[in-house]
Amino acid sequence: MKRAILVSAIHSKDEDVERNLLELEELARSAGIFSVAKFWQFLDKPLNTYIGKGKIEKISKYLQLYNADGIIADDELSIVQKTKLEELLNVEVLDRTEIILKNFARSARTSEGKAEVELAMLEYRLSHLKGSRSHLSRAGGGIGTRGPGESKLETDRRAIRERIRNLKKKISKLSKNRNLKKRKRSESLLPKISIAGYTNAGKSLLLKRLSGFDVKSEDKLFTTLDPTTKKIWLGENVHALMSDTVGFISKLPTQLVNAFRSTLEEVLDSDLILLVVDGSDEALEKKFKISRNILQEIGAGSIPWLLVINKIDLCDKICLKRLSLEYSNAIFISAKKRLYLEDLINKVREKVTHNYVEKWVEISNQKWFKISKTIGMRVLNVENMSESVKVHLKIHPAILGKFTEEIDVFST
Ligand SMILES: Nc1nc2c(ncn2[C@@H]2O[C@H](COP(=O)(O)OP(=O)(O)OP(=O)(O)O)[C@@H](O)[C@H]2O)c(=O)[nH]1
Numbered sequence: 001m002k003r004a005i006l007v008s009a010i011h012s013k014d015e016d017v018e019r020n021l022l023e024l025e026e027l028a029r030s031a032g033i034f035s036v037a038k039f040w041q042f043l044d045k046p047l048n049t050y051i052g053k054g055k056i057e058k059i060s061k062y063l064q065l066y067n068a069d070g071i072i073a074d075d076e077l078s079i080v081q082k083t084k085l086e087e088l089l090n091v092e093v094l095d096r097t098e099i100i101l102k103n104f105a106r107s108a109r110t111s112e113g114k115a116e117v118e119l120a121m122l123e124y125r126l127s128h129l130k131g132s133r134s135h136l137s138r139a140g141g142g143i144g145t146r147g148p149g150e151s152k153l154e155t156d157r158r159a160i161r162e163r164i165r166n167l168k169k170k171i172s173k174l175s176k177n178r179n180l181k182k183r184k185r186s187e188s189l190l191p192k193i194s195i196a197g198y199t200n201a202g203k204s205l206l207l208k209r210l211s212g213f214d215v216k217s218e219d220k221l222f223t224t225l226d227p228t229t230k231k232i233w234l235g236e237n238v239h240a241l242m243s244d245t246v247g248f249i250s251k252l253p254t255q256l257v258n259a260f261r262s263t264l265e266e267v268l269d270s271d272l273i274l275l276v277v278d279g280s281d282e283a284l285e286k287k288f289k290i291s292r293n294i295l296q297e298i299g300a301g302s303i304p305w306l307l308v309i310n311k312i313d314l315c316d317k318i319c320l321k322r323l324s325l326e327y328s329n330a331i332f333i334s335a336k337k338r339l340y341l342e343d344l345i346n347k348v349r350e351k352v353t354h355n356y357v358e359k360w361v362e363i364s365n366q367k368w369f370k371i372s373k374t375i376g377m378r379v380l381n382v383e384n385m386s387e388s389v390k391v392h393l394k395i396h397p398a399i400l401g402k403f404t405e406e407i408d409v410f411s412t
């Protein structure tokens with residue numbers, strides 16, 4: 001599909017259909033499909049043709065007029081809806097879930113990511129297998145060999161189930177490896193920070209700015225799929241591990257929530273979550289709420305978090321004023337223009353060392369030289385005397401005992 005008409009059936013007057021369709025347009029664009037027109041219809045109850053017959057006739061005319069070769073529905077369609085629409089319009093019909101899956105497929109890099117996407121696709125396919133032969137041949141279904149007395153549909157189903165089983169085994173093995181790495185990290189004293197939030201909010205660009213590493217960031221939805229972790233410098237001798245994560249979206253398909261649960265578990269392991277939102281987006285509030293809900297759903301609701309309002313270079317003064325009143329605890333930044341990143345770093349450093357124990361010590365220059373880079377020690381101030389230094393420190397509780405012992409020996 002290259003050029004598509006976007007279609008939405010709405011069942012509640014509260015739905016902001018224009019905004020939803022703009023998001024679908026972005027999803028399509030990111031998957032390489034150009035949207036030529038948008039149609040929507042308010043319906044009291046779901047129809048097995050997704051939208052009404054009159055609307056379908058209208059769309060059929062516009063398909064020719066705009067030389068479009070498919071339609072995309074803004075919801076996950078049932079097999080009946082998809083089949084009927086295809087029959088009535090005689091073009092390819094994709095739904096929101098399939099477009100999201102296409103984007104995920106575009107971005108998968110690691111074996112685990114690729115396997116997760118394939119699993120989500122197969123689960124979608126299993127629930128949308130068409131019953132009749134003609135549909136099957138058109139859908140190009142046909143993996144595996146048919147057993148005695150099995151229909152084509154049964155053969156397909158069996159083959160898909162088998163592949164799903166194998167993929168699940170593979171993913172569990174790969175995620176065990178990742179967990180080993182994660183365990184190593186959790187043994188370290190470095191605080192763990194996750195960057196989470198709606199897709200395209202600027203999470204990856206923020207990680208790139210804070211870490212100095214080249215992290216892929218582009219103006220497409222779901223550019224990041226696999227979690228990337230980088231070591232970042234927070235000042236005052238504090239380092240942290242910061243992970244970029246897959247973006248959130250409204251109506252996140254269940255296949256993907258399940259497939260990416262293990263990836264999202266990275267977030268569960270963090271000491272702090274930076275919830276990034278796009279300050280220039282009119283749908284900020286909705287996207288912020290969706291992100292908070294997803295975090296709660298995956299069990300990360302009680303992890304300390306900080307709201308980071310990004311892209312303020314695109315906001316005018318009035319908008320900024322409104323946002324700062326509404327979200328008075330948020331940090332306002334522009335990852336692109338590198339605005340207020342220092343403020344963000346300072347705030348993050350405070351947050352991740354809040355349970356460190358404060359100490360003022362005077363020790364010899366020689367000893368200070370040896371210990372000044374200790375991990376788990378925040379250095380707030382150093383006052384140079386002639387033979388010694390007076391330092392104001394905050395110490396990670398896990399090394400406090402050992403630290404105090406050593407300091408006692410050398411500080412005299
Ligand atoms: N103007 C402006 N653009 C920004 C800013 N931060 C990020 N962007 C742009 O927004 C787009 C998305 O940025 P990403 O860093 O890829 O966003 P993401 O949240 O990682 O997105 P996904 O991985 O797709 O979920 C890119 O084109 C960035 O250049 C900013 O502060 N200002």
Ligand SMILES: [Mg+2]
Nearest residue numbers: 203204223224
């Ligand atoms: Mg990203």
